[in-house]
Amino acid sequence: MSQKPSNPKGTRDFNPLTLKRRRYIIDTIRSVFTSFGFNEIETPSLEKRSTLYQKYGNEGDKFLFNIINSGEKIKKANIKSFENQNYNDFVSSISEKGLRFDLTVPLARYVSQHQNEITFPFKRFQIQNVWRADRPQKGRYQEFTQCDADVIGSKSVLLEFEMLQMFSSVFKRLKLDDVSIRINHRSVLNIIAKQIGINNNFGEFLVILDKIDKIGIDKAKEEIKSKFNNLNDIDKIFGMISQKMSPKKYLNNLKNNFTLEADDILLNELESLSNLIDNDDSLIDIEFDLSLARGLEYYTGLIYEVSSKSNFDIGSLGGGGRYENLTEAFNLKDNSGIGISFGLDRIYHVIEDLGLFPKNIALNNDILVINFGKEYLIKISSLINDLRSNGRNVFVYPDKNKLSKQFTYSDKNNFSYALIYGSSEKDRSSIKLRDLKTGKENEFGFEKLIEHFKK
């Protein structure tokens, strides 16, 4: 049975300090979501494969962790499919459930399933793990935490704006002023595609745009030229695409530089958004970016992406957008949604790199009770109970080891105080408190110790 133990590649153990820092970020995000009136839900890690399957096309299914049916059901393995190298059917024959790969598909399932218990618009947030059978690499994990807020059941552009406010509020509270939000609109990308002459394969066009951050705009242009025929205006359009711009300039481009006309609904929406942005001086940097695509297929309206300026390569720290048809797959129609997601792990890395974790988030252990033997400990056990009821964290050293060993332990674990009750303290009916940061000692009557901490 003996083995060299390790966690699976692409997963992580979180020690107490790392966990505290993660919680600091999570609590910040949760408090912002809550302050905008979102309520939290949780859904199971496991979903039916029929829920997860084909939600992001074939590419998405590759990332799905499939769970083998248990018990007798394994006997139904479709060996013929395996032999015909039809691995999808083979997997389907032995797997009915998978691990969710995001929180959006489960939300769509939740909203459809519980539509009669929900009053719309439904503002929910969800902070849970997701799993992707992706090749593990630096900053990319197979199990990671997403923090999502979505509103289902309203098309109001106020929500597009609210998402910008929430991004801003989270990163400001985290003191990450190194961050900017890029914005684009799927309908505008549609117009661009048609203007260039791409009428089919819009998805492929998006996939190429999506790579601009990695390959650069010129290579993206070449790739489009090589994949599509009969293109127009591509140099002009790509000249425009390569600039980041203000909402006003984005709007003007849309009105003046395309032969294809944007419809009034789209123009009104962008106009309203532009006004709301201009009116709010609490927002972080916002840039409109005609090249932003967001790979995932379900977006239909405005799309967002948040990046770190100092650490752009780590990828997006957050993103989101509006989607129209997500709940349709679950039989619930006409239910527009908009949502954003924070990537906890990347935010953690950026805060760590910039040294921005608050100093008070540390592995501070509180009081260590030195063990002089059970006969002493039993005398102070109700005192220890009182300390705990009064909110102190008290670690009774379990073994009667040499004092030097016990104090080495308190050093290594960064305790604030040692509580000392041995034979001389017993003789004096008192208890000694050593401040381990300063070395100062105080001796008290039992009843004074709690008072001391209350001060």
Next chain:
Amino acid sequence: MSQKPSNPKGTRDFNPLTLKRRRYIIDTIRSVFTSFGFNEIETPSLEKRSTLYQKYGNEGDKFLFNIINSGEKIKKANIKSFENQNYNDFVSSISEKGLRFDLTVPLARYVSQHQNEITFPFKRFQIQNVWRADRPQKGRYQEFTQCDADVIGSKSVLLEFEMLQMFSSVFKRLKLDDVSIRINHRSVLNIIAKQIGINNNFGEFLVILDKIDKIGIDKAKEEIKSKFNNLNDIDKIFGMISQKMSPKKYLNNLKNNFTLEADDILLNELESLSNLIDNDDSLIDIEFDLSLARGLEYYTGLIYEVSSKSNFDIGSLGGGGRYENLTEAFNLKDNSGIGISFGLDRIYHVIEDLGLFPKNIALNNDILVINFGKEYLIKISSLINDLRSNGRNVFVYPDKNKLSKQFTYSDKNNFSYALIYGSSEKDRSSIKLRDLKTGKENEFGFEKLIEHFKK
């Protein structure tokens, strides 16, 4: 793509109110663990199958959710094993990872893997989900939350006592005085087994004892008689077993009623524990119970089980015990451990049945801003920002719907206040706050609103 959506059997969605109530229990448990000096860690949901496999014998492996290897690895499926009905080998050929079924095996893996970063004794707690491919039934789920505290690296009986204190503290803080702890010791069970004449198959003996809660003591006795030969003293011993007793009586039984002698280490341990228990009047009901077995195989010392008196049938609300050899499977020897686990879901059910959730844990939404149109909202957007920075939760109704519809929404979602800024308020340069519980309205200048809430 259209389908009737549902979550998988044995899993659950948690709506906002249920989640708040779960958090109330979790936060209580976390605060108790912390007050005893435990630090929190998290480990991945996924573990290598080699970590999980055979940790609780064949029975345990049946509960394992195995994950199908992704990508090309599926091609390595061992079809020959399948055809020979050797399903274990078949599964092994397509699965390298599984979902953890408890938090104890991952702890053993963690401690062994990170032994050089840890100073022992290591007090850790962990509150995470676990998964079991068990047949779903009332109160039994395939995905559920465990709350575990363990100490690794000390044999001190003070820890056996501390676990009793923690059980007591959690259930007292939850106002669940309906609860009692049963205690037994694996070494004592060993002595009993030998006294009766069971020298082999100790495990089978434990499995039968474990069923006493379900089948009753008489049937258990019959089952032992039918499975084992050459038994002695069984009526006398089962007479003793059928009573719950104080620690003192348990000790006396051990000293006086067995021909086989308990060793001094065991007697000293139980004597110390008995003294510690007698000395502490903050403990909840504790009964020693010679029939308590705890099915899981790794326990070697004291074992605990916590049950609800009013709802005994729901099963144990918590349990635990001491184990000697758990980290040995991972190459770390001589590392005694002791731990307890709280079953969040069952505790939830008992609190719910008894109506003991505090009234202030409710779905209280805070302030709803009535939408009279963007032109009005934009005027109060910095006021809304201020409210949020001051800790209020503000939900801006996103659409300019009829007032009746907006107020119906606030009713259904239990908002405390409505904030009203329409044309007449605009004319008066003021804003109106309606207390939705009392119906009372107040009208303020902008700058007075924040002050009002600060009072």
